[in-house]
Amino acid sequence: MRKINEIFYSLQGEGYHTGTPAVFIRFSGCNLKCSFCDTQHEEGIMLTDEKIIEEVRKYPATMVVLTGGEPSLWIDNGFIDRLHEAGKYVCIETNGTCVLPESIDWVTCSPKHGSKLEIARMDEVKVVYEGQDISMYESLFAEHFYLQPCSCNNTAETVDCVMRHPKWRLSLQTHKLIDIR
Numbered sequence: 001m002r003k004i005n006e007i008f009y010s011l012q013g014e015g016y017h018t019g020t021p022a023v024f025i026r027f028s029g030c031n032l033k034c035s036f037c038d039t040q041h042e043e044g045i046m047l048t049d050e051k052i053i054e055e056v057r058k059y060p061a062t063m064v065v066l067t068g069g070e071p072s073l074w075i076d077n078g079f080i081d082r083l084h085e086a087g088k089y090v091c092i093e094t095n096g097t098c099v100l101p102e103s104i105d106w107v108t109c110s111p112k113h114g115s116k117l118e119i120a121r122m123d124e125v126k127v128v129y130e131g132q133d134i135s136m137y138e139s140l141f142a143e144h145f146y147l148q149p150c151s152c153n154n155t156a157e158t159v160d161c162v163m164r165h166p167k168w169r170l171s172l173q174t175h176k177l178i179d180i181r
């Protein structure tokens, strides 16, 4: 059984896969408490893998996004295998503090100040910009680097930072801009 906060169908709003239809599985709880966190994730119900897969199969999209809370606290290789058996492409949004099942197809790591990264591989780095020094993240081994305004409130500062640090690209929380989930 895994503790699930919600399962919903939307478009990936952030990062490299922005605009792609995806089923979001939001797991309950987190090991960090970011002051800016935009998600109420603590509530949840325990679901079997059968039930989770049944829910995911209701939607036509190939992409599934594991998020939370912190999804890495709840998943293992067996769970990813089941999503693959259902024909899904599995992405994860993680703070990077816990080891991940190796078979996940796409890893988005959003490192948080003061927490140690434990993951071996990531496809994209997505930093929530609060005016901090981002140079320490530039040595991470990833293909794509995204800087995301915090709650859509500091977009001009984020644009300015990206233009000064062109290794990075802007990620907007587009679902908030168009008022979808």
Ligand SMILES: C[S@@+](CC[C@H](N)C(=O)[O-])C[C@H]1O[C@@H](n2cnc3c(N)ncnc32)[C@H](O)[C@@H]1O
Pocket: 030, 036, 037, 038, 039, 067, 068, 069, 070, 071, 093, 094, 095, 096, 109, 110, 126, 127, 128, 148, 149, 150, 151, 152, 173
């Ligand atoms: C709610 S978190 C869940 C996944 C995981 N715990 C993490 O932090 O990556 C999903 C994404 O939203 C980002 N995020 C959280 N609060 C935000 C905010 N107020 N503004 C912009 N992005 C935010 C996180 O950094 C992460 O990339």
Ligand SMILES: Nc1nc2[nH]cc(C(=O)O)c2c(=O)[nH]1
Pocket: 010, 011, 012, 013, 014, 039, 067, 068, 093, 175, 180, 181
């Ligand atoms: N549309 C949409 N895209 C997202 N990408 C990452 C999200 C998250 O909360 O992890 C998220 C979300 O909550 N909604």
Ligand code: SF4
Pocket: 030, 031, 032, 033, 034, 037, 038, 039, 041, 068, 069, 070, 095, 112
């Ligand atoms: S790590 Fe992610 S879910 Fe946890 S508090 Fe921070 S932003 Fe929210």
Ligand SMILES: [Mg+2]
Pocket: 038, 039
């Ligand atoms: Mg979100």
